[in-house]
Amino acid sequence: MTDQSRIDIRKVTKLYGGVRAVNEVDLTIDGGAYCCMIGPSGCGKTTLLRMIAGHEIPSSGAIAIGGEDVTALRTGDRGTALMFQNYALFPHLSLTDNVAFSLRVRGQGADQRRAAARAMLERVQLRHLADRVPSELSGGQQQRVALARALITNPKVLLLDEPLSALDEFLRLRMRVELKRLQSDLGITFVHVTHTQPEAIALADQVVVMDHGLIEQAASPRQVYGRPHSPYVARFMGGQNVLAGKIEKVTGAVAVIAAPDGTRYDLIDASGLVAGAPVKFSVRRDRIALSDAATAARNAAHGKIVNIEYQGTFVKVSLDTGRGEEFIVYMDDDEYLAAPKEVGQVVYATWKPELNHFLRGTNDSAGTPHE
Amino acid sequence: MAHASTRRGPAFYFLAAFFALFVAFLYGPMLIIFLLSFQGTSGGLTFPMRGVSTHWFVDLWSSSRYGDLGGAFSRSVILGVLSMLITAACCLFAGLAFRRKFWGAGPLFYLSIVSLVVPGILLGLGISQFFQLLGFQLHWWLSALGAHLSWTLPFGLLIMFAVLNRFDSSWEEAARDAGARPAQILAYITVPILFPGLIAVALFGFTLSYDEYPRSLLTVGGLNTLPIEISNMTTNVTTPALYAIGTVTSAISFLVIAIAFIAIAIIQKNRARARGEKA
Numbered sequence: 001m002t003d004q005s006r007i008d009i010r011k012v013t014k015l016y017g018g019v020r021a022v023n024e025v026d027l028t029i030d031g032g033a034y035c036c037m038i039g040p041s042g043c044g045k046t047t048l049l050r051m052i053a054g055h056e057i058p059s060s061g062a063i064a065i066g067g068e069d070v071t072a073l074r075t076g077d078r079g080t081a082l083m084f085q086n087y088a089l090f091p092h093l094s095l096t097d098n099v100a101f102s103l104r105v106r107g108q109g110a111d112q113r114r115a116a117a118r119a120m121l122e123r124v125q126l127r128h129l130a131d132r133v134p135s136e137l138s139g140g141q142q143q144r145v146a147l148a149r150a151l152i153t154n155p156k157v158l159l160l161d162e163p164l165s166a167l168d169e170f171l172r173l174r175m176r177v178e179l180k181r182l183q184s185d186l187g188i189t190f191v192h193v194t195h196t197q198p199e200a201i202a203l204a205d206q207v208v209v210m211d212h213g214l215i216e217q218a219a220s221p222r223q224v225y226g227r228p229h230s231p232y233v234a235r236f237m238g239g240q241n242v243l244a245g246k247i248e249k250v251t252g253a254v255a256v257i258a259a260p261d262g263t264r265y266d267l268i269d270a271s272g273l274v275a276g277a278p279v280k281f282s283v284r285r286d287r288i289a290l291s292d293a294a295t296a297a298r299n300a301a302h303g304k305i306v307n308i309e310y311q312g313t314f315v316k317v318s319l320d321t322g323r324g325e326e327f328i329v330y331m332d333d334d335e336y337l338a339a340p341k342e343v344g345q346v347v348y349a350t351w352k353p354e355l356n357h358f359l360r361g362t363n364d365s366a367g368t369p370h371e
Numbered sequence: 372m373a374h375a376s377t378r379r380g381p382a383f384y385f386l387a388a389f390f391a392l393f394v395a396f397l398y399g400p401m402l403i404i405f406l407l408s409f410q411g412t413s414g415g416l417t418f419p420m421r422g423v424s425t426h427w428f429v430d431l432w433s434s435s436r437y438g439d440l441g442g443a444f445s446r447s448v449i450l451g452v453l454s455m456l457i458t459a460a461c462c463l464f465a466g467l468a469f470r471r472k473f474w475g476a477g478p479l480f481y482l483s484i485v486s487l488v489v490p491g492i493l494l495g496l497g498i499s500q501f502f503q504l505l506g507f508q509l510h511w512w513l514s515a516l517g518a519h520l521s522w523t524l525p526f527g528l529l530i531m532f533a534v535l536n537r538f539d540s541s542w543e544e545a546a547r548d549a550g551a552r553p554a555q556i557l558a559y560i561t562v563p564i565l566f567p568g569l570i571a572v573a574l575f576g577f578t579l580s581y582d583e584y585p586r587s588l589l590t591v592g593g594l595n596t597l598p599i600e601i602s603n604m605t606t607n608v609t610t611p612a613l614y615a616i617g618t619v620t621s622a623i624s625f626l627v628i629a630i631a632f633i634a635i636a637i638i639q640k641n642r643a644r645a646r647g648e649k650a
Binding site for chain 2: 053054055075076077080081082084086088089090091092101102104105106149150153
């Protein structure tokens, strides 16, 4: 099963006129994995998904599913099923006939396909509504019908185009759990396009971060979130402060970086770097200590507090360090309440040198998710 | 403030009177013709009614004074049905095609709309001249059909655009994703979803052709359609039979509309059945 549903994308490019929507992308999605593709609007994630589904043909490159080249194969013959963002349920058919549709076009008899459709509706807990039409359902129910319709052909790969974006927050979290459970029950590959970071982190075995038609990083959620490849990934996924400086000296694998304001930083994983080179690195926002008085000269930052937001389990403190980019610290709520801060106050942030994470990638865009 | 908004100002009464006048002009003449068509045997073209009878309806069918009325009627119905079928089929596919921005779509659209603007009588004249130039005979089922289509096709296309405005092409994509071939998508998804709109297009195709006069006048050839026949009769028939024709033709128009509504109702009912039971 696992190898049958592996997806291999090799040097795939999609041109729209002169625009490279997807640019020489190489990606392997393991069979049975839950893969989330994330990026701002227009980054190429949906185009890539539609090429896997066969709704778009790559301008060049090849796509294989389970080792079989499906690049030019008709959609419907390649073992994929796509769940549409607005579900695209057929308004004139009952739920049963909606779900049975792909069996109908394959020439299966009415009784047989309807029985199969009802069994599938049972699976998504909608058996009791089998004779309704889609307009009579709630958003969450419509989504489950769309899932049932996609799964009736036993696809090797289920493709989901922003499946949760039309739901309200409460339902979104519930459906997220259902999707994950369904995926582990079925054991098939799910490729899920989203622009919501927590969704990708929570669901995926593999997160694919895209920008401008390129894959910036494809790795486990822990890697993408904790060890981002480039300033763009660090900013887009959140949870990191991006800092810049110049390499002052390199000793073995350890480098010393000097920030424009003279502060020194120790970089542990600096292999391949040479003195004088400009570098960017990131620091986890939740691993930083804040104090009212200056404590250390290295691996530190200081600035005026511009905003304080209580987030329930932590407090988000934003500093203006004079370096252009807001510096954010997630403080433990108990710790914050023991020594509350005020907007306008100057505070000093310090962290352990091993938290400095070198950003090898060069994509320096702001990574503001387009909502 | 609720008080202020519910009080009717002079504008209300002025507009209400205007609307009443509009309704009177719309339905008054039809009502008078309807009443006078049941004029008594000895009655004339004007009020008062001298008794009530169906004499003039019978006269219409039995007398030979009115020329080939039955023939004209059946020609108009056949012409209307042909226009209806061709219009519905062409407008469906043309509408679907215009969704894609194919090369020359803009100019082609304007070209097809031009025939709505051109005066019908001129268009008819052009068609008859063209036929003579090519050495073809004018026939109601050929040249007149073409003239009618020049009127019903662009009209139907405009309606089709409005219908397609509410059509979500991701339905077709979803069908394609489920493995449907183009013909299956058309038969199972596109046409069924568009069907109520297609009935509207067909209805316009029929009625626009059925009562078309200016485009028919110079293109029917030797045999007249009903509007031309009736027009001729107004000059030489002086009995209430004239009104009887008006009543009958109006009744047929209403019948066509009723059939269309019934067809839509049946579709809705089928859909209700699809959801109400296993179907």
